[in-house]
Amino acid sequence: MMGGTIELESQLNVGTTFTITIPFEIDASYEEREEEKREISEKELSGVKVLLAEDNELNMEIAVFILEKYGMEVEPARNGKEAVDLFASSRNGEFQVILMDVMMPGMDGLTATREIRTLPRKDAGTIPIFAMTANAFADDIRQSKEINFFYDMDRRRILRG
Known part of the structure; x- marks a missing residue:
């Protein structure tokens, strides 16, 4: 063809x-x-605060090294539940981005993302959440896109992103 x-x-x-x-x-x-x-540049990323959810110690260490190399501040979470709790207890706007491992024991990254998106605070619906996974199958990509929705606090409804 x-x-x-x-x-x-x-x-x-x-x-x-x-x-x-x-x-x-x-x-x-x-x-x-x-x-x-x-x-x-490092200047553009300097001071950006990242919530990094990763259960694998080596992957966590590598990610922290790379992110800090560019001047970013990293708050580690060892599983999805810890990520949700850290975000929920943070100040509004404290984190600029979340890097979320998809496959973690206990609460996985997709469930954690869903919980974060529905928290009753403005930044929960707008903070960028990036899925991190070794799985690149079409179904994994679809699930990550479907769950990474935005919540419109003013209208109290979910917006697909």
Whole structure:
């Protein structure tokens, strides 16, 4: 359908080689947009407070190292319940972003996100929550998108994001 070819070469007890050729043209008119060129500086992220929910100690250590390298302040949570409790007990607007592991023991990240989004405070419906997972199956992506809704405090209704 794309004008390509599929070839195979096979020898008994040796193996098979598949060669797939799909012709693509180079877009000569492409120009990189300015926002794509721009690198994020430490100055832009300095002081940003992150709630990081991650149950794996090594992953937590690596994430904290990277985030702090860019000047971000990190508040760690070891599971979803801890993340919900930390957010609920924080000041309104204290956190600028939440990084949420999807698969954690006890309360998973999707459930924690749902609970945070429905807390009776203004920032609960607007704070960016990024799902972190090693699973990249279509169903996992769909579930993460579906649960990461926004809650409109003024109208008391859920907005899908």
